[in-house]
Amino acid sequence: MRAIILSGAGRYADPWHPFAETSARLAELVAEAGFDVEVREDVDAALGSLEDDVALLVVNAGDPDRSSTDGEPLPAAAEWPAVDGGPLASALERGIGILAVHAAASSLRDVEAFDRAIGGRWEWDVSWHPPFGEAHVHLVGNHAVREGLDDFTLEDERYSSLLLHDVIEPIAEHEQDGIRHPLVWAREIGPSRLVYDALGHDTRSYDSASHRALIANALDWLRRVPAPTAAGRLPAAGAR
Structure with missing residues (x-):
């Protein structure tokens, strides 16, 4: 099976994440x-x-409109040509697996199909994260992606107050100031599947055997498309 990783470069790069x-x-x-x-x-x-033979799309890229260290829009942001999101919309209709990682919550904002599929977003002035450091990951629910895994600790960023705009199935959370924040979730969109993993700030995150095991489980679940239990199609444009 064929997989493509979209890696942050050009307008999808930023000063904080070593995407390569x-x-x-x-x-x-x-x-x-x-x-x-x-x-x-x-x-x-x-x-x-x-192309139609791509079975898995991994999104590991930053916000194309806010890639400066102060979080302000890039001066040339409005000059970029519109992204053709049609092939991704078609892929979601036929059945594709998507693994969206860390900064992907703020990426591909002008691709409507991805925006609807991911289910939640990093929103500037609302979302935030504590300083990089020890992160305690709490596994929740009974989704297949968490099968065989226990709570674990790793060195990473802990995205907090991500804004959800659709139903998600939580897989992992972290706690900050007594509040639980989703870190990893799954979604089925018609015949397609998506896992969002807010971990993965830099390579130290992938030094964790438990995090690698979680990703391995996610990839195993994402490869099983078209989703056998899917009953609906991709929501209509504008649906939430």
């Missing part, structure tokens, strides 16, 4: 899961030419 390094680590995990993997740094072109 984390994409290389992800490529190892995807290959170990049995996929023929290709890392693409030309994110817009890769999306616009997404």
Whole structure:
């Protein structure tokens, strides 16, 4: 099976995330899961030419409109051409697995199909994270992606107050100031499947055997598309 990793570069790069390094680590995990993997740094072109034989799409890229250290929009943001999201919309209709990692919660904002599929977003001035450091990951629910896994600790960022705009199935959470925040969730969108993993700030995250095991479980679940229990199609544009 063929997999493509969209790796943050160009307008999808930022000063905080070493996308080339984390994409290389992800490529190892995807290959170990049995996929023929290709890392693409030309994110817009890769999306616009997404072919029917791509079974898995991994999104490991940043916010194209806010890539400066102060979080302000890039001066040239409005000058970028519109991204062709049609091939991704078609892929979601036929059945594809999507693994969206860490900063993907703020990426591909102008790709409507991805925005509807991911189910939750990083929103500036609302979402935040404590300083990078020891993160305690609490596994929740009974989803297949958490099967055989226990709570674990790793060195990472803990995204907090992500804004959900659709139903998710929580897999992992972290606690901050007495509040539980979702870290990992799954979604079925018609015949397609998506896992969002808020972990993965840098390669230290992938040094965790437990995190790698969680990703391996996610890849195993994502490869099983079209989703056998899917009853509906991708929600109509504008649906929430």
